[in-house]
Amino acid sequence: MEEHKEKLEFVKNHIDSYPDFPKPGILFRDLFSVLRNPRAFHALQDVMIEHVSSQLTPKPEVIVALDSRGFLLGPLLALHFHIPFIPIRKRGKLPGDVTRVSFALEYGTDIFEIQSLSLGSGQNVLIVDDLLATGGSLNAACQLVNQLQATVLECLVIMELVYLKGRDNVKAPVHSLIQF
Numbered sequence: 001m002e003e004h005k006e007k008l009e010f011v012k013n014h015i016d017s018y019p020d021f022p023k024p025g026i027l028f029r030d031l032f033s034v035l036r037n038p039r040a041f042h043a044l045q046d047v048m049i050e051h052v053s054s055q056l057t058p059k060p061e062v063i064v065a066l067d068s069r070g071f072l073l074g075p076l077l078a079l080h081f082h083i084p085f086i087p088i089r090k091r092g093k094l095p096g097d098v099t100r101v102s103f104a105l106e107y108g109t110d111i112f113e114i115q116s117l118s119l120g121s122g123q124n125v126l127i128v129d130d131l132l133a134t135g136g137s138l139n140a141a142c143q144l145v146n147q148l149q150a151t152v153l154e155c156l157v158i159m160e161l162v163y164l165k166g167r168d169n170v171k172a173p174v175h176s177l178i179q180f
């Protein structure tokens with residue numbers, strides 16, 4: 001437990017912050033500054049795996065992650081737990097039959113898509129992303145999972161911008177490892 005906290009603190013200390021990026025008024029929290037440091041990236045992987053192993057029941061059957069920074073994280077869990085990795089992508093990037101939803105961002109609007117054959121009815125899904133801001137992205141992801149008749153066990157994010165109250169907009173349990 002102490003070790004878990006120390007690893008989280010270590011990761012937090014490696015998150016760089018950029019005021020007024022990409023727009024005035026946004027304080028951008030940069031996941032890439034963690035990935036740049038192999039010890040910090042490893043600590044991040046450890047705390048994600050520990051969370052799923054010790055705090056999440058039932059266990060996920062599928063990892064779904066969000067375009068694009070979620071793609072750096074979801075596969076770490078999918079490989080570790082030997083379960084499928086499924087992407088949710090911004091519009092027009094996925095081939096075949098897709099299920100679609102539009103949503104609002106902290107700085108704009110967008111459309112998310114998932115391949116319709118990628119989830120089975122009743123599957124337990126863990127959704128992974130780097131950051132929770134307004135919650136628009138994660139809630140859209142939950143809608144897509146639900147449209148395919150699967151169940152969102154939890155949305156796991158590395159960083160939560162608590163002051164934006166984004167978790168109130170997500171109709172599924174949210175767990176954040178680091179809060180700002």
Ligand SMILES: O=P(O)(O)OC[C@H]1O[C@H](OP(=O)(O)OP(=O)(O)O)[C@H](O)[C@@H]1O
Nearest residue numbers: 067068069105106132133134135136137
């Ligand atoms: O809680 P929200 O207000 O929805 O914002 C959070 C989302 O915003 C960022 O992605 P972005 O859309 O900037 O895309 P990127 O990962 O491709 O940079 C971030 O990686 C989350 O996915």
Ligand SMILES: Nc1ncnc2[nH]cnc12
Nearest residue numbers: 026027028029106131133
């Ligand atoms: N403040 C922020 N920092 C990094 N990514 C974000 N996505 C939405 N808001 C963000």
